[in-house]
Amino acid sequence: MSETMATDPAPTGGLTTLVNDWADEKQAFQVPWGKAMMWIFLLSDTFIFTCFLTAYMNVRMSTTVPWPIPSEVFALTLFGENIPLILIAIMTFILISSSGTMAMAVNYGYRRDRVKTASLMLATAFFGLCFVGMQAFEWTKLIHEGVRPWSNPFGAPQFGSSFFMITGFHGLHVSAGVIYLSTVAFKVFRGDYDKKDNYEIVEITGLYWHFVDLVWVFIFAFFYLW
Amino acid sequence: MDSADGQQHPIGLYLKVWALLFVLSTLSYLVDYFNFEGLLRWTLIIVFMVLKAGFIIGIFMHMAWERLALAYAILMPPGCLLILIALMAIEANYTFLTRSTFFSG
Numbered sequence: 001m002s003e004t005m006a007t008d009p010a011p012t013g014g015l016t017t018l019v020n021d022w023a024d025e026k027q028a029f030q031v032p033w034g035k036a037m038m039w040i041f042l043l044s045d046t047f048i049f050t051c052f053l054t055a056y057m058n059v060r061m062s063t064t065v066p067w068p069i070p071s072e073v074f075a076l077t078l079f080g081e082n083i084p085l086i087l088i089a090i091m092t093f094i095l096i097s098s099s100g101t102m103a104m105a106v107n108y109g110y111r112r113d114r115v116k117t118a119s120l121m122l123a124t125a126f127f128g129l130c131f132v133g134m135q136a137f138e139w140t141k142l143i144h145e146g147v148r149p150w151s152n153p154f155g156a157p158q159f160g161s162s163f164f165m166i167t168g169f170h171g172l173h174v175s176a177g178v179i180y181l182s183t184v185a186f187k188v189f190r191g192d193y194d195k196k197d198n199y200e201i202v203e204i205t206g207l208y209w210h211f212v213d214l215v216w217v218f219i220f221a222f223f224y225l226w
Numbered sequence: 227m228d229s230a231d232g233q234q235h236p237i238g239l240y241l242k243v244w245a246l247l248f249v250l251s252t253l254s255y256l257v258d259y260f261n262f263e264g265l266l267r268w269t270l271i272i273v274f275m276v277l278k279a280g281f282i283i284g285i286f287m288h289m290a291w292e293r294l295a296l297a298y299a300i301l302m303p304p305g306c307l308l309i310l311i312a313l314m315a316i317e318a319n320y321t322f323l324t325r326s327t328f329f330s331g
Contacts, residue, residue, distance in 0.1 A: 017293055021294070028299075029295055029296050029299070030293055031292070031296060046304050047307065051310075055314075058314045058318045062318040062322045063325075064322065085258050089251070089255045093248065096251060097244070099244075111234075203233060203288075206287075220254070221272070
């Protein structure tokens with residue numbers, strides 16, 4: 001498969017390549033099929049998350065009750081000081097760091113560095129676990145404060161449903177990603193991809209993980225900062 | 227640089243983007259910390275968000291080096307979502323209006 005793709009070294013960029021790729025009766029996407037499929041899956045996931053965020057926008061705009069102020073709801077008392085949104089900020093940095101280690105894992109994968117690839121992927125999975133752990137802490141805190149999907153003591157009741165729905169679905173993606181990463185890291189370490197001489201799976205796993213980070217960028221902006 | 231032989235880029239590039247994402251996240255956190263309000267707040271949030279998303283998709287996910295056939299197939303369809311968002315915003319305004327008119331006692 002990779003031989004046929006390598007025979008078409010047309011440069012990226014330029015509408016001519018786009019027309020050429022789509023015009024003829026041939027493979028339109030000159031990437032391994034797994035990568036194209038992952039991208040298409042991520043596209044569908046984009047629609048799902050946008051539906052959630054749009055629903056959130058809709059209920060937030062249409063409620064006549066004041067919306068709870070995220071900056072205060074998600075504040076945390078550290079060292080005797082009340083710092084707004086600090087936990088969410090730390091979670092953001094953790095997720096970005098996990099994306100950084102993932103990008104490097106992909107790189108070492110293509111250099112056939114088995115041990116470094118597996119370790120960096122495990123580091124990524126570890127950051128993911130930290131993220132989910134902090135999210136569990138955040139959920140526990142809010143549930144103790146009386147936030148429910150149907151009501152909360154801070155303001156508009158739709159806050160709870162949006163919060164649990166959006167962060168819950170994202171947390172599910174992170175958890176699934178941790179399992180996915182650990183599985184692939186194990187197989188990398190075992191040498192499965194050296195036998196096939198194909199590390200493409202690491203990049204595909206990376207795509208999924210970066211997407212999880214990407215979704216968080218939007219959740220952070222629209223749900224927590226807005 | 228086709229992705230057929232894998233996407234090979236210097237590690238330094240990833241480290242730079244990583245650092246940049248940290249800076250951008252700090253900046254967007256500071257928007258909240260310093261309590262910017264109104265249009266300034268929303269503009270800053272959107273700008274930092276779009277920059278972060280762009281770097282993640284372009285560099286980390288390698289979209290900047292993919293052929294246009296793939297880039298367009300993946301990046302164009304979400305444009306439809308802007309129509310959904312616009313429609314739902316109109317709908318929400320209408321709901322708000324009816325609620326204020328009929329439920330305000």
